[in-house]
Amino acid sequence: MKIKSNKFKVKPGEKVKLEDCPTNVESIAKSKKKYKKLLEKHVDELSKLQRLHYASGRYAVLLIFQGMDAAGKDGVIRHVMSGINPQSCQVFSFKQPSTEELKHDFLWRTTKCSPERGRIGIFNRSYYEEVLVVRVHPEILKKQGLPDESLDLDAIWNGRYRSIVEMEEHLHRNGTRIIKFFLHLSKEEQRNRVVDRIDDPDKNWKFSISDMNERKYWGKYMDAFECCLNETSTEHAPWYIIPADDKENARLIVSKIILDTFNELDMAYPETTDKHRQELQSIREQLLKSD
Numbered sequence: 235m236k237i238k239s240n241k242f243k244v245k246p247g248e249k250v251k252l253e254d255c256p257t258n259v260e261s262i263a264k265s266k267k268k269y270k271k272l273l274e275k276h277v278d279e280l281s282k283l284q285r286l287h288y289a290s291g292r293y294a295v296l297l298i299f300q301g302m303d304a305a306g307k308d309g310v311i312r313h314v315m316s317g318i319n320p321q322s323c324q325v326f327s328f329k330q331p332s333t334e335e336l337k338h339d340f341l342w343r344t345t346k347c348s349p350e351r352g353r354i355g356i357f358n359r360s361y362y363e364e365v366l367v368v369r370v371h372p373e374i375l376k377k378q379g380l381p382d383e384s385l386d387l388d389a390i391w392n393g394r395y396r397s398i399v400e401m402e403e404h405l406h407r408n409g410t411r412i413i414k415f416f417l418h419l420s421k422e423e424q425r426n427r428v429v430d431r432i433d434d435p436d437k438n439w440k441f442s443i444s445d446m447n448e449r450k451y452w453g454k455y456m457d458a459f460e461c462c463l464n465e466t467s468t469e470h471a472p473w474y475i476i477p478a479d480d481k482e483n484a485r486l487i488v489s490k491i492i493l494d495t496f497n498e499l500d501m502a503y504p505e506t507t508d509k510h511r512q513e514l515q516s517i518r519e520q521l522l523k524s525d
Contacts, residue, residue, distance in 0.1 A: 237262060237490040242474045244467035250475065252460050257420040258479040262486045269482045273313065276489035281317035283496040284354065288322040290501040291352035294410040297492065298357045300366070301417030302455060303445045304427040305478050307358050310417070314489045315356065324349055327358040336378050340364040340394065341401055351409050362414075362462060365394050369458045370451050395465040402471040412471040413495055415488055416463060417478035421452050 244250055263269035287293065299307040315323065326347045335343040341361050349355030368374045375385055384390065402412055431441040448455070467473035474491055478484045506514075 237487055239474070239491045239494045242476060242487060242491070244463050244473040244475060246468050246472075248467070249464050250460065252418065252456050252463075252475075255418055255475050256477050257418050257423065259477045259483060261480065262483050266482075269486070272486060273482075273489065276486065276493060277314065277317040279493055280314070280489065280496070281319075283493070283501075284318050284322060286501050286503065287354070287496065287499070288319070288352045289503050292409060292501060293499050294349040294351045294353055294355065294405075295495070296349055296355045296357065296405070296410055296412045298360045298362070298412065298414040299417065300359060300362050300415070300459075301478060302419050302424055302452075303442075303448060304424050304431070304440075305417035305419040306481050306484055307417060309481055310415075310485050310488050311356055311358060313485045314492065315354075318354065322352065323354045323356065325356040325358065328360060328363065340378070341397060345401065348405065348410065361398060362466075365391055365398070365462050366455065366458045369461075370454045391461070392465075395462075398466050399468060399471075402466075402468065406470040411495060411499065413491065414467075414471060414473045415491075416459060416473055416475050417484060418475050419478040421449070423479040424449070 263272050287295065299311065301307055311325065324347070326344075328344060331343060344357065344361040347355065347357075369391060372387060375390070405412060428441065428445055431437040463473045463475065474488075476484050476487050
């Protein structure tokens, strides 16, 4: 099966319904061996492009991963980015905001972690939590110290969508390319993965009681994700809905989308000047003459 990135993209203005979006698709690699070979090929290509990206220094790339608990965000990041030089990659995982972070606007704690040009930034969860978790649990807003006039639930979500879109447009104008992945997991597969975490002692540390509590709000989360995808997928910062029931498929699809994005960038290694070439040649001659 050939991976077509656009098949998974939420086009600007499109109104997707998650119930119509598959959480599983035909297997891309027909065997474990073929999967490993294809992923290794993607990782190798990405490693080469990352070196060019770092040397070129013209763009920053920000990868955002969102999804329900156990959707496979950690695994995708670990496998797909396994060939990346750690010096040019920054990974941030955003949990519950701190007291200091709550004193600022909802974008502050994440935008200060945006990658510089030449680097790849990875957000494992992100500012989108503010229109996902907070939308499902609006009582959280009371802890954010917002002015009373900012707590109109009929207006706050649209206001936050607008702030996000405008911020992402600003980053794009300044050289940051944003790719957003929603790992679309079925409720049944999530249950299986949570049970696996309980049954396997080596995975017990991954299990949290909150995982079970949030399952009660599955329908509300799907509504929140759906609104978010429809309101914030733009030409410059698109969302991709990744079928996530099959972890191997998800990793191959994500890696192909990242590769396609890198291949669209206008990158080149810095050109050496005539003067610098002469200097290099002089140094080379000195080294050959030395002991």
